[in-house]
Amino acid sequence: MDNIRNFSIIAHIDHGKSTLADRLIQRTGVCDARTFKDQILDTMDIERERGITIKSQAISLPYRAQDGKDYILNLIDTPGHVDFSYEVSRSLASCEGVLLLIDAAQGVQAQTLANLYLALEHNLEIIPVINKIDLPSADVERVLEEIDAELGLDPDTHLKCSAKEGTGIDDILEAIVRRIPAPKGDLTAPLAALIFDAQYDSFRGTVIHCRVFDGTVKAGDAIRFMFNDSVYRVEEVGHFGLSRIRHDSLGAGEVGYIIAGVKTVSSVSIGDTITLDDRPCASPLPGFKEVKPVVFASIYPIASDDYEDLAEAVEKYKLNDAAFVYEKDSSAALGQGFRCGFLGLLHLDIVQERLEREYDLNIILSVPSVRYRFTLKDGTVVYVDNPAHYPNPLNIALGEEPYIRASMMMPDRYLGPVMSLCIEKRGVNSNMHYTSPGRVELSYEMPLSEVIFDFYDRFKSMTQGYGSFDYDLIDYRESNLVLLDILVNGEKVDALSQIVHRDRARARGVQACDRLKDEIPRQMYKIAIQGAIGGEIISRSTISPFRKDVTAKCYGGDITRKRKLLEKQKKGKKRMKMVGSVSIPQSAFLAVLKSDTDS
Amino acid sequence: MRELSAQREYRDMGRSTPPMPGLYIHIPFCRTKCSYCDFFSITDTGPMDDFIRALCREAETRRGEFPAFDTIYVGGGTPSVLPVKFIETILTTVRRTFTILPDAEITIEVNPADWGLPELKSLRGMGVNRLSIGVQSLNDKELRLLGRRHTAEQAMRTLENVSSAGFENVCIDLIYGLPGQSIPMWQETLSKALSHAPAHLSCYELEIKKNTPLGRRFMHGEYVQGPEEQQRGFFMQTSVFLSGRGYLHYEISNFARGMDRASRHNLKYWDHTPYLGLGPSAHSFHHNRRWWNHGSVQNYVRDLDAGKQPVGGAEELTREQLALEALFLGLRTSRGIDTETYTRRYGIDLMAEHGPALEEWQRAGLVEITHGSIRPTLGGMAVSDRLALL
Ligand SMILES: Nc1nc2c(ncn2[C@@H]2O[C@H](COP(=O)(O)OP(=O)(O)OP(=O)(O)O)[C@@H](O)[C@H]2O)c(=O)[nH]1
Ligand code: SF4
Numbered sequence A: 001m002d003n004i005r006n007f008s009i010i011a012h013i014d015h016g017k018s019t020l021a022d023r024l025i026q027r028t029g030v031c032d033a034r035t036f037k038d039q040i041l042d043t044m045d046i047e048r049e050r051g052i053t054i055k056s057q058a059i060s061l062p063y064r065a066q067d068g069k070d071y072i073l074n075l076i077d078t079p080g081h082v083d084f085s086y087e088v089s090r091s092l093a094s095c096e097g098v099l100l101l102i103d104a105a106q107g108v109q110a111q112t113l114a115n116l117y118l119a120l121e122h123n124l125e126i127i128p129v130i131n132k133i134d135l136p137s138a139d140v141e142r143v144l145e146e147i148d149a150e151l152g153l154d155p156d157t158h159l160k161c162s163a164k165e166g167t168g169i170d171d172i173l174e175a176i177v178r179r180i181p182a183p184k185g186d187l188t189a190p191l192a193a194l195i196f197d198a199q200y201d202s203f204r205g206t207v208i209h210c211r212v213f214d215g216t217v218k219a220g221d222a223i224r225f226m227f228n229d230s231v232y233r234v235e236e237v238g239h240f241g242l243s244r245i246r247h248d249s250l251g252a253g254e255v256g257y258i259i260a261g262v263k264t265v266s267s268v269s270i271g272d273t274i275t276l277d278d279r280p281c282a283s284p285l286p287g288f289k290e291v292k293p294v295v296f297a298s299i300y301p302i303a304s305d306d307y308e309d310l311a312e313a314v315e316k317y318k319l320n321d322a323a324f325v326y327e328k329d330s331s332a333a334l335g336q337g338f339r340c341g342f343l344g345l346l347h348l349d350i351v352q353e354r355l356e357r358e359y360d361l362n363i364i365l366s367v368p369s370v371r372y373r374f375t376l377k378d379g380t381v382v383y384v385d386n387p388a389h390y391p392n393p394l395n396i397a398l399g400e401e402p403y404i405r406a407s408m409m410m411p412d413r414y415l416g417p418v419m420s421l422c423i424e425k426r427g428v429n430s431n432m433h434y435t436s437p438g439r440v441e442l443s444y445e446m447p448l449s450e451v452i453f454d455f456y457d458r459f460k461s462m463t464q465g466y467g468s469f470d471y472d473l474i475d476y477r478e479s480n481l482v483l484l485d486i487l488v489n490g491e492k493v494d495a496l497s498q499i500v501h502r503d504r505a506r507a508r509g510v511q512a513c514d515r516l517k518d519e520i521p522r523q524m525y526k527i528a529i530q531g532a533i534g535g536e537i538i539s540r541s542t543i544s545p546f547r548k549d550v551t552a553k554c555y556g557g558d559i560t561r562k563r564k565l566l567e568k569q570k571k572g573k574k575r576m577k578m579v580g581s582v583s584i585p586q587s588a589f590l591a592v593l594k595s596d597t598d599s
Numbered sequence B: 001m002r003e004l005s006a007q008r009e010y011r012d013m014g015r016s017t018p019p020m021p022g023l024y025i026h027i028p029f030c031r032t033k034c035s036y037c038d039f040f041s042i043t044d045t046g047p048m049d050d051f052i053r054a055l056c057r058e059a060e061t062r063r064g065e066f067p068a069f070d071t072i073y074v075g076g077g078t079p080s081v082l083p084v085k086f087i088e089t090i091l092t093t094v095r096r097t098f099t100i101l102p103d104a105e106i107t108i109e110v111n112p113a114d115w116g117l118p119e120l121k122s123l124r125g126m127g128v129n130r131l132s133i134g135v136q137s138l139n140d141k142e143l144r145l146l147g148r149r150h151t152a153e154q155a156m157r158t159l160e161n162v163s164s165a166g167f168e169n170v171c172i173d174l175i176y177g178l179p180g181q182s183i184p185m186w187q188e189t190l191s192k193a194l195s196h197a198p199a200h201l202s203c204y205e206l207e208i209k210k211n212t213p214l215g216r217r218f219m220h221g222e223y224v225q226g227p228e229e230q231q232r233g234f235f236m237q238t239s240v241f242l243s244g245r246g247y248l249h250y251e252i253s254n255f256a257r258g259m260d261r262a263s264r265h266n267l268k269y270w271d272h273t274p275y276l277g278l279g280p281s282a283h284s285f286h287h288n289r290r291w292w293n294h295g296s297v298q299n300y301v302r303d304l305d306a307g308k309q310p311v312g313g314a315e316e317l318t319r320e321q322l323a324l325e326a327l328f329l330g331l332r333t334s335r336g337i338d339t340e341t342y343t344r345r346y347g348i349d350l351m352a353e354h355g356p357a358l359e360e361w362q363r364a365g366l367v368e369i370t371h372g373s374i375r376p377t378l379g380g381m382a383v384s385d386r387l388a389l390l
């Protein structure tokens, strides 16, 4: 166990975690030049296309240190975006230390702080690493000041590197061996392994990713999942290389996988403890903090016959995305589906895309919402995250919405516009301080609903990418709420309804009608879109029908060309949901929340 | 005897009256390039002899593949850049190689600047019985804009010559929706054309193609495309104008003085009747397969000189693809879709599968659904590209 080091790379988004992982992988000879590609641990297509890490990814690196001994370094590359912080916190439960990366040009950012706090909660050894020192705009002195003042870490403990150019990598490897403690644990004790991730494989069943804290596990063992006492026979265990590497056993202190022919998806629960059936440990490991979704939306299959497929897909998908929660739901306009909780809009977007790609489904998401709280006149308290369950207004005694404290870091030249944005978003109780000359941290209390939808994009473009943003939920506050319905050709589309602040209702109604007008493609007849509150129409827009759309010539060769075009258009149409006689594209449901400014 | 077996061959396609295949012959030459044309044609008439030789060879390679033809259509490009003796060579060759029915419709496209009365008379003598005259406009300013090499007067004279030569089945090709053109201006061209009492008119809306001189002038903002409502206006007015003067609007861009004056050849494209295309870039369709020749005259001649068929590409159409084609082609014609035939041929019952949408269209005045047929209304024709997206 003395020769094992378990650590994560954590940082603000884009500070170079995956690139540093590349260098460590190459330096330890795990990957030859032929199979190497940049950000090799970003294995999903969607990660590569978007250039961001979405899933934490573990890999074992063999390393001979300067002390002459051989070590196994279990590295976990983590995502930087707030919406995937649950991936980070689960990874940290398997580690004894972290490399906290800081971009030398950008300095400490909101998620640098947020992730540092996560690491501190887990009592991990923290090695600050200043990355991208090759950049002309790198300002190491300033970053050192921030490490001291902002992070409260000893700046003398820092390392410097350029992950891109591969400088400083040897020092990092040595620091991992010397400074991060070896895992503790008892190889002879009963097995206790924490499940931190899983993935469904149609041939082998569920592949369980775990960290063993005590005991050992090997092929042939009967293991027990402690939360439901189900028992399976282990088929294979191993480590993570660039692909799975089979081993004889996994022992205390190690990170690896277990395959036990688990085909029942519901048997595996992330955060559960695995033990041996004939020699169980006394009590399960602490597991993970419960995930608290902040955005909710319903998912429906575009073709109603796909509901069963969707049901199977969400269950399997959840194995690989512990932050995703769901329950059954149905909509008058869109049929049967699932109400789902997400950690943010990017998370929602990723879930939609992964479900479509990995399970070959066409789905539609209703307009996202936060979770409101209503106290009814008879004293009962209800939480409502689905506008379809909005209580009868006559029975509502008090409506409340969740508030957050947002903290934003940015160069002070952007203060003016950002403050106006926060005020526009109903921000109160502002606070500001300089973190270093020219850089400020600004905080506001704001309704979560205002922040989740279209705040972040506007903030980012306003600060030209130099601003970063983080938030914590604080409490529920009284709010004058109303239900805004959308009618398409006179028919209410419940999946387009929103709960909004009364003062905002009219503007939101106008915005929704305008957005839908842009999003819903023209059709063969006029489409009327209306916004309504309690039956009163407050906004409207009209989509004019096609009046002229016909190819003049259609002889010999034109026919093939025309057919190919139609085939393409038909495919696009399959991705739209028919509501009455109107086809509504996926994008429309999110777009209603966006204001003009960012389109 | 031969005819009968041919008729039997096509009966299995579920048709009530077995249609005969059509023969298309493509002449790839143009004297000059029109400003709106992105069609493949060359202005170098040097390889004309090579081309004629290759064409005759190509016909030979297809001998026996089609039972008979009841239409021949010589199009282009500009067939009238050829000396008429070449037309004679071509017609003699195809008559020798294939079975051409005695009452076949034989059409040639003619540019008004080319053949005079003597040439037209000799065509008549070769059995050509239908001419399609590329008039395009009867306004000189518009003709210049289009980059045509004839004048309105030349066009009018050609139309007179055509009837003097004894042609009764004449089609006038026109283009509308030109930059700066108003509906009255367009109707003036139409009226002048009607003074020749043509059996048939093809009226095409000008389509702006990117890689053409005219397209570039649009790109540079010299002209702007008229609003959709105006385009619709042209389309509707054309139909109303010609219908009021006894013409049947039988396809999006085609009008005939009675269905017996419709282009028998072109109708074949719209209902999956087999056709053979000879010449560069010509398309053929037979046994659910579509194939096309090389566009380049050079490659076309090269392949035939090497004893190969000059095929550039082919596609085998699935039943689903055939069904989609039949739908959009059918909805371009006033005849529409015969639902029973459609079900028999493509295995899809349109009313059962798309009943609500079709009824919605009927309510919106886009189609007329009567026992056994779905026909586009004039308003439906105007958006016919959308109708097939059922
Ligand atoms: N100049 C320079 N660029 C770097 C360096 N390290 C990473 N980058 C670039 O920074 C960008 C982000 O790198 P990633 O490794 O994907 O960052 P990440 O922290 O993994 O990002 P997320 O996983 O999305 O949070 C890429 O364009 C890298 O090429 C460096 O040392 N110098
Ligand atoms: S004559 Fe016809 S094919 Fe030739 S350039 Fe003009 S439009 Fe094109």
Ligand SMILES: [Mg+2]
Pocket (backbone or CB within 6 Å): A017, A018, A019, A052, A053, A077, A078, A079, A080
């Ligand atoms: Mg990454």
